Amino acid sequence: MTTLTLPQTTLPPSTHEFAEVIHRLEAGGSMLPDTPENLMQIIGIYKAYAVPMDFYWRDLLYIAERVFLDPLPAFKYFLPKEYLDLPNHYAGDTADLRIWRGDATAHPELLAFMEKGELKQKLPKLLHHLWHDRINMEFAEACMRAMLWHRGMGGQFDPYLDSDEYKANADRAIRAYFQGNPAMLGLYRLFPDMFLEKVRELSYYANLGLFWEIMAPVFFEMSDLYDEGKLTTVPEAMNFLVNGIFAIAGRPIYHHVYIRGECYEIIPKSKGFMWLYEAALPYVEAVFYRTSPFRGTKSYNAQAKQVPADQADFHYGILYADVFPVGSAGIPPTLLMQDMLHFLPPYLVDYYQKHCRGEDDMLIQLGISFQRSMYNVTSAVIQALRTALLYPLDDPNPKHLLANRQFFETQLDRFKRPEARLRDIQRQDYR
């Protein structure tokens, strides 16, 4: 378990470019400096993120489990009551492990927004949808697609998608779904791989939905603890995440589909796939680090090697994002920022109004807060991996401390490239 006590370091100082940050990590801290202003920003953003996330995970599971291969999924963002009431496994009285003390069903702020939207007017759902006055599910789908597109980022889930067992399970579900539909079954016969690839995508919908089902209550609980004065420093916030990562590491990752009342296990729970290895780590790699260049933000010339030849070198995630040009309409991170804008706690609204252009550039300002908050989440992942695979920070053995040091340095090597924002988030005036 991570502790906040300073280790009696027996190592010479690091000579790494980010030595200061490395020493902070070695002392049980975060990549994000421990200031009250940073804490206020990241906790406020976690809360604003958790509300739309409560929609994302429910809808991702709804699409993976119910919409499935609907060739015209026009209503896939219209979440039925059954999924709004779906009890979160980590909140409420029925929780497997209660992380958030709140309720297991959809968050009240989410329900209020779904009813009246930004217009603050109760209109038919379809009108809110067409006016785009709704939760931007496209952001969640962009994250899912980043995971699907990169693939092969560790864990057993992704290789399983290419196994004969998976193909047979998918085949059974495809045939059942299109039973009595000769046109679609004929297409399936002609293009079986296309359908299979679509099912793989749906498996990633399930994967991400099950991942976020946990993150939403974690963020809600952090926000509540902060409001109660029980979370007072950035390292405390990070350690809450570290403990959370361990507590739910063993949560199963699976893909079930319900067709005419019958459950088809495309990825059964019995495969033993786990939240930590099969969802969280690939998610962090795909979304925080890699993703892909967003269309319309910048012209990249692949022939001039402006886009890395190796996918592992992609660096378009939130940890590298220049939030300003990304902040254009329709760009996935902007969609998220717009979603978060609706649920900001009042203290964060006041804060943004005092800086830069106030209301006018609030999306950018909250985007930077989001970046800070995700550096803190990434710090938690790094500390959790260190706890799981290496040694305690106060280990008396210098060899072990050196192994920890090398691990931290390797992790921070990824932020040496000029696009990384690790340097910027060290400053408070980066907004």
Added chain:
Amino acid sequence: MPDIVDIAVSADGFKTLVTAVQAANLVETLKSPGPFTVFAPNDDAFAKLPPGTVQTLVQNIPQLTRILTFHVVPGKWMKANLERVDSVTSIEGSPIQIDTSDGFEVKNATVIAADIEADNGVIHVLDRVILMG
């Protein structure tokens, strides 16, 4: 000679491990002729995991089984045999690094009691639960 399970049940300090092995229905396997090498975390090792970790695993048997089988290697590997290799492959499928250059370390755990022989294999006691990766 008692088998691996008998030894763990009769020894002090393996309550969590024994409970987990029973929950995961691995008792029969670990009583079979094997032979197996078991890297057995003691109760203190489990207690080092953050709260909730074991609870979630016990609620999800396939996932618990995966973690437990990561602590088991086919064949009887005495410390002397392990000194000659850098890693062994667990039943779970992931490799386990071995370091005997300075003491006896299995991944990030230290062996606090080695070469406890059983009828169907050998047990090495660990001070930490080891995890894949």
